[in-house]
Amino acid sequence: MTTLLWLRQDLRLHDQPALVAAAHQGAVIPVYILDDEAPGAWRIGGAQRWWLHHSLAALDKALRDHGSRLILRRGDAVAILNEMADSVEAEAIHAICHYEPWWRKAEATLGERLCLHDGNHLAPPEQVTTGAGGQFRIYSAFWKGLQAHLPPEKPLHAPDAIPAPDQWPGSDKLADWNLLPTKPDWSGGFDWTPGEDEARRKIAGLELDGYDDRRNLPSEEGTSRLSPHLHFGEISPRAVWHASSAHDVTFRKELAWRDFTDGVVLALPDYADKNGRAAFDKLPWRSGKAAENDLRAWQTGRTGYPIVDAGMRQLWQSGWMHNRVRMITASFLIKHLLIDWREGERWFWDCLVDADYGNNAVNWQWVAGTGIDANMFGRIMAPLSQSEKFDAGDYIREWVPELKDLPDDAIHDPDAGGCRPGGYPAKLIGHREARERALAAGRKVR
Known part of the structure; x- marks a missing residue:
């Protein structure tokens, strides 16, 4: 057979x-x-x-x-x-x-x-449901509902041998698919090792001490970097779960977030294309040449905000971005530049090695405030203070080399320190001006 x-x-x-x-x-x-x-x-x-x-x-x-x-x-x-x-x-x-x-x-x-x-998944999305039998739309309620299905089953071993057919059907050659990008910045590839062996090596050495704090510090290697392996299924969520411990609650909640986002797109298949809350269909996003120029500046890391530019350059050069910086860069596009969240979602889709349909959509709508479980639109992250709060100086120096010689008191905001290098762009817009513009747009939704 x-x-x-x-x-x-x-x-x-x-x-x-x-x-x-x-x-x-x-x-x-x-x-x-x-x-x-x-x-x-x-x-x-x-x-x-x-x-x-x-x-x-x-x-x-x-x-x-x-x-x-x-x-x-x-x-x-x-x-x-x-x-x-x-x-x-x-x-x-x-x-x-x-x-x-x-x-x-x-x-x-x-x-x-x-x-x-x-x-x-840690548990099949169809099994983790509300009392009415539907998918959870609030993560905190989902996490509570998931507890009845935890811990997940122990991972299965790989078969010792896989029975082969008497005759194999024809196959394409992988090289003929031309999957390797030809974009100049990507022609040398990324600094990653795809494949199951690397994923299993990472969970074998999983170190989560201090994870709650270190995961928010862009200048430290404080995250697991398992996301692309999980996205491509090179490692299963339950294998990762069992590689962690009961003390690693924050890490396990982030692992469970992936299950939650699949439940969202199970209930709302077009969530990557439509606002989760229809009221936001009225939000006056910017368009036209000026908005297009600002979008391009954001994509290329030329906004004049060091933490934003560092994140966008890391994304382009490595195919990945630190989680805290993903939130900061997304908030900047949406709130500071007042550009539709879907523009950012699609840019991440093309540039991230871990771009996941449900995860990407839910995360962008969470930051935008347009989703079913989301931040308020009026919550506007201040990139300069976020950069200082999470000690992103060395991160900025790594990804924005124009600023590598700036002192600690100027690295987060060269303009405030009076030492912006000539080759580094001025801010696209001031924080206060951007905040007022975004709040005015938000009032039109209400």
């Missing part, structure tokens, strides 16, 4: 319930399909493609070490899976559940020949 293993954002052998189930039935054909049509505007971005190339190469090697291999195809996932299943006479297609709207549509189309397994 032959089965297909449909891989998407679950590129691992350990704690892979779909793989374990398929291997129990007989020969397994693992297949990854690059489908750029089903997601529409949400086809994976440039940074994710870089990661995907290396992750697929690592997975193929791991499969070959287990007596198997990875089949690559490009095109309509549903059509390719049906055609392949017919040609090899596969009795089933095993896969892990996904919650992006295009994948849920594909899963429904495949019908009864598809056997779905949960494996990318």
Whole structure:
């Protein structure tokens, strides 16, 4: 008996319930399909493609070490899976559940020949529900509801061997997909090591002492840097959970946030495109040439606010940004520049190696105040004081080299220190002026 293993954002052998189930039935054909049509505007971005190339190469090697291999195809996932299943006479297609709207549509189309397994969550989103049976829309209530499903089950071991078919179907060559970006700043690649081995190495050495405080300090290596591995499913959330301890509550809450955001897009599939609160459809976002210039300055790290510019340059050069700085840069675009949050969401989608449909959308709407569980629009982060509060001086020096020689009392705001270098841009707008403009726009919503 032959089965297909449909891989998407679950590129691992350990704690892979779909793989374990398929291997129990007989020969397994693992297949990854690059489908750029089903997601529409949400086809994976440039940074994710870089990661995907290396992750697929690592997975193929791991499969070959287990007596198997990875089949690559490009095109309509549903059509390719049906055609392949017919040609090899596969009795089933095993896969892990996904919650992006295009994948849920594909899963429904495949019908009864598809056997779905949960494996990318601490608990299946359909099981963590309100008393009325719906998805939680407030994270604190979700966290409380999740407790009934914790701890998650222990991770499954990888199979010792994966049964191979008598004959393998044809496969594309990974290099022919041209996933590696050609943008000049990205041509050398990023300083990451994609793949399951690296993800498992990281959780084996997971160090969370002082995490509550250190995670907010951009100048320190205080975060786990597991997010892209989790996004591509190179490690499972429950494996990460069991690598932490009961004392690591903040870390575990952040891990659970990923489950929460999948529940949000399960209930609201178009959350990445529409305001969670319809009243914000009336908010007068800026448009026109001046707004376009400001957006470009934000994207390229030329706003005149050192902490913002450091974050945006880190994003472009590394495919990742520190979590605290993500909030600061997002708030700056939305509140200081009064530019639609969706512009920032799409920029992050293209530039982040860990860009996740639900997580990205929920986070942007939280900062914007437009979401179902969100900050108030009137809460405007002050980037200069945030930079000083979280001691971002060395972080700024690393990513904004024009400012590397400034003293500590001027690094957060060179203008206030009277020592802004000639090559560093002036502020796009003053903080007080930006705050007043944003509050005026917010009043039109109310």
